[in-house]
Amino acid sequence: MSPGSGPHTAERRGRPRDSGTDSAIIETVLRLMEEGATIGALSIERIARETGVGKATVYRRWSGKDALLVDVMKSLEETAPPLKGESVRNDLVSCLEFARRRGLAKRSSAVLRNVLGQIHSNPGLWGQYQETVIATRREAMHEVLRRGVHTGEIRPGVDLDLLSDLFTGPLLARAVLRPDGSLEEGLQEGLSEQIVDTVLAGVAPPPVAGG
Amino acid sequence: MSPGSGPHTAERRGRPRDSGTDSAIIETVLRLMEEGATIGALSIERIARETGVGKATVYRRWSGKDALLVDVMKSLEETAPPLKGESVRNDLVSCLEFARRRGLAKRSSAVLRNVLGQIHSNPGLWGQYQETVIATRREAMHEVLRRGVHTGEIRPGVDLDLLSDLFTGPLLARAVLRPDGSLEEGLQEGLSEQIVDTVLAGVAPPPVAGG
Known part of the structure; x- marks a missing residue:
């Protein structure tokens, strides 16, 4: 395994998935989309590079871009404020x-x-x-x-x-x-x-x- | 603006542009989009191939995909029916x-x-x-x-x-x-x-x- 390919290559087995890395990858996709990229035109390679992880790290988490987009969607979900119920x-x-x-x-x-x-x-x-x-x-x-x-x-x-x-x-x-x-x-x-x-x-x- | 003006080099050389080829290329783009393609992911090469013309034929007419998309948009324009003006x-x-x-x-x-x-x-x-x-x-x-x-x-x-x-x-x-x-x-x-x-x-x- 090449050095510098991410913190978890060596410690993956038996450890819970590092949710910090998940969020960092999702954050990268959101930023690139905000800058105008379409998910169709983005490569997993670029997503990985801009996050500072290896391609394998992304593929270990998501089977492809569509699966990643689903989690990107979910990351945006905010709970609506409760309604007062008066009027x-x-x-x-x-x-x-x-x-x-x-x-x-x-x-x-x-x-x-x-x-x-x-x-x-x-x-x-x-x-x-x-x-x-x-x-x-x-x-x-x-x-x-x-x-x-x-x-x-x-x-x-x-x-x-x-x-x-x-x-x-x-x-x-x-x-x-x-x-x-x-x-x-x-x-x-x-x-x-x-x-x-x-x-x-x-x-x-x-x-x-x-x- | 001259009637029928557009991105045509052919006209400058005194030859009328073949509007049949224009329409055929636009028709190809519309069909591919209907089938789900995005203009970002389509290559001029594929557009040309599916129309049965050479890449140069496309580039002689449009500087790129965005310019082509503008004419695709225009091709869809229908005139709205006149309003009756009663009620x-x-x-x-x-x-x-x-x-x-x-x-x-x-x-x-x-x-x-x-x-x-x-x-x-x-x-x-x-x-x-x-x-x-x-x-x-x-x-x-x-x-x-x-x-x-x-x-x-x-x-x-x-x-x-x-x-x-x-x-x-x-x-x-x-x-x-x-x-x-x-x-x-x-x-x-x-x-x-x-x-x-x-x-x-x-x-x-x-x-x-x-x-």
Whole structure:
């Protein structure tokens, strides 16, 4: 074994995997993606070199770039802050603010772009992105929307799938179609509130006559 | 700019460029992208081989892959059908239906994914995509929205930029985040109408008291 090929070549057997090295490799991929690299164009060799480890060290952990991308995706997962559960309107604003801050992060959008670029060569990757990232957020929002129907803030019979796209779509449009910072402009401070209030106004129950 | 201007050396020598070859090369790129290739991973050599021409034939027309991608983008441009101009609501539905059919086309979404993947290596490409594809559609919708404010279907003071994201965002969410055909399900037949009616209800002027 050549000297300098990494701290664990000699001590691998019987020892737990060094999670510091895992994180260092994932960090390298995130940095390179942020700088504009696509996972398709990155070689394991370059990833290893930029991390300062040997190629074998990477291959011992991941079978290839797609498997590595899955862990890169997971590394970005933050737990959404708990919702207050008082007003449906305010909880929706919190969901959108969480999504907006996420969309602001260069890392998340670089990962999204990379996943979208790799879908065709690995449809399973898309499934994992759905499960890891999208499904969880979607379910959190659906729960708030069901509560809104229950409390009477949203009229019954509204398609909740469409409703959640109405809330998140504008943020996505700004993140994907105008990647020039339209989510961060000072002007956009009240963006989430504006979206929630406009959409909620359209799905409120009709005013009760008489009163 | 001269009509039909583009990256052609052949014209300078007084020979009309063979537009059949241009289209054949563009068609090859579209087909390969539809099959899942990214422009970053495609070589000019492979593009030439699959078209049945020499590499030099491609390079005589385009300086490289990014320049070629610009013409691939342009080749997809369809003219939007003229709007009837009777009801703002119906014109908005037409705008959305046009966008929905576009999103259904595998070719458009393959090109969008490719452009998104190439932004970092060529920010100018994004500018061209904006000008060629996005700005035109956005302006068409803004015109309808301004008319809606004028006719009283939309209350004055609503942020038209946000409003157009509210209309197009849900389609984008379905095209980008659920590339499993959620734009084509039979169930989605009334999707554009549903989006337009929900959002319009939220931005209608308040009912006049008394009446």
